[in-house]
Amino acid sequence: MFRKRKTKRLRTLAVPALDINAVVTDEDREVTFSKQSVDCENKPEDSSPVASYSLDESEKGLQAASEGPTVEILLEKIKSLEEERDFLRRTLGSVCGKEKKKKKKDTSSDSDELPSSSSSSSSLSSSSSEDERCHRKKSKKKKPPPKRSRSTFSCSTVRAKSPEDVLKRYKKVLRAYNKEGSMTRAFTKVGVDRNTLALSAVIAEIQIVDPEFYRSLPQFQPQQEKLFEFAQRCSEALNTEVKASIFSAKQSGKLLPIKYKFR
Incomplete structure (x- = not known):
């Protein structure tokens, strides 16, 4: 008895399940159709791959449009700068050529x-x-004459007219001889001839060695005699003592080692 009741219950449960799945009313179809339409409306448009591809292409186009004119502007600037450079080179070349031509041209x-x-x-x-x-x-x-020192110029131009001038000239030659160590160099430095100095050297030697003896001699008379005649008169009036003192002074370097002879 118990087993039979179970089978009956199972059958009663199975039958209505089949009827629910198999039977579909018009109302159920309308509900499903309305749900699908709502789902389609709620789906976003961007989720599709076609829409995303179109957006990427539009962005790239905008970037190219924004970058395009800048590149063209830069190229135009470069061309203009190159043209200016070529123009400047031409102008410089023409100016240099004109200057060279002007130099070559005559008046x-x-x-x-x-x-x-x-x-x-x-x-x-x-x-x-x-x-x-x-x-x-x-x-x-015409070569310029050699420059002379002040001492040579004064001695060569100004002649000795008195015994005092003879003494000054003699002392200048003596100083030059002590510095140079040569008679020829001393004469060239002072600008005096050797013979002229030798002929009047007695007057200066007596004044340096023995001024008292020089004072005892008759004075020089410029209106009646010349310096050469006065020097000859002084050499004739020399005594042995004055001659010895002059000789010793020449050996010691106080006087010039110069010899003179009167005819």
């Missing part, structure tokens, strides 16, 4: 433009250039 081009005024100026310039050439030739031929 004849100026005379063609202004015949009246330029002819006179060209003649003057040619004459001045010829004068300059002649002056240069003369200056080359």
